[in-house]
């Protein structure tokens with residue numbers, strides 16, 4: 001299959017892609033299938049990414065990062081998505097790559113020098129606690145409360161889906177610090193913290209799920225969980241706007257990951273279509289097999305161009321909300337179709353673990369739902385770009 005990496009369109013980015021690919025190639029399908037089967041975190045892979053210095057790709061140089069842009073981070077994450085590890089590989093490092101953007105942007109110097117170096121060198125893993133069972137996508141409606149008493153906040157409440165909490169030493173946590181009734185807008189009165197995930201005051205229960213078994217997602221129950229006041233990021237009550245700041249780069253990186261995942265599935269499908277012989281000819285000679293694969297190629301390429309466009313806008317300081325959202329939407333749809341077609345191209349063997357495409361398919365389903373659903377993206381574009389009434 002011909003290479004078509006629009007993101008890696010400069011010598012420097014090609015170098016990043018090739019180096020990340022070489023790293024990922026050391027962890028093959030059998031490694032990831034076993035991690036998936038055993039529900040075991042891919043420590044070896046995550047360590048290799050950290051040792052290679054990749055976690056800090058978009059982090060400031062003064063704290064040990066490489067100070068590159070979102071495009072370079074997207075090249076890297078696309079390549080990780082394209083690896084045998086699919087979404088699990090991406091999720092095992094995703095939060096360290098960009099999840100602490102709010103600290104880079106809004107944290108104090110003391111916080112940055114205290115927290116960022118260990119996130120960048122991989123000695124500390126962080127998780128991200130935003131979603132709650134009763135709020136869902138309506139983030140401003142979260143109920144977890146952080147009440148200030150003296151030099152600390154006391155947190156009570158619940159989070160759901162918090163990924164990597166089983167592994168994480170730190171949590172970036174969104175909680176309500178002012179009751180919603182006392183705020184002008186529901187998005188006010190929310191604060192963002194970066195805290196030690198002290199297990200004695202947080203119960204962490206793993207969620208059984210469809211795929212991405214190598215990387216845990218969890219329910220978290222906070223019972224008088226104490227956070228020192230100096231763990232508050234930026235100003236109290238402005239947490240929601242800090243979150244919004246990191247939304248666009250997160251959408252872009254997520255789109256890049258999904259495009260990589262879709263490409264891997266497509267490559268597997270093409271290889272099988274070129275090798276499997278039925279009715280005396282390769283199945284890839286049938287248009288019912290080759291047209292959908294050609295369609296997947298086109299859709300993934302289009303999604304990649306939108307991702308590149310959004311990343312270029314972001315890195316040059318321009319607004320990119322619609323483009324980042326559209327990239328995420330197009331990528332998730334294209335990636336899902338590629339995985340679906342990869343399973344179907346393999347016929348019955350698409351359902352067998354041995355061929356790995358069923359694992360890619362299971363992992364891909366999550367990308368239609370998280371970190372934001374396709375419906376909410378369409379709501380956003382309808383409102384902001386088309387001028388239609390707000391529907392949520």
Ligand SMILES: Cc1cc2nc3c(=O)[nH]c(=O)nc-3n(C[C@H](O)[C@H](O)[C@H](O)COP(=O)(O)OP(=O)(O)OC[C@H]3O[C@@H](n4cnc5c(N)ncnc54)[C@H](O)[C@@H]3O)c2cc1C
Nearest residue numbers: 128129130131136137161162163366370371373375376392
């Ligand atoms: C594998 C995985 C990992 C995750 N990791 C994390 C994590 O690390 N940290 C974290 O905080 N969260 C995490 N999440 C949570 C994820 O961000 C949420 O699942 C997602 O935001 C959707 O929220 P919800 O599941 O509550 O859906 P709901 O808000 O209940 O929505 C359900 C459905 O209704 C639709 N819907 C709701 N309201 C509207 C509307 N007004 N208009 C149109 N459609 C609407 C949605 O699009 C969706 O299809 C993860 C989720 C998954 C599956």
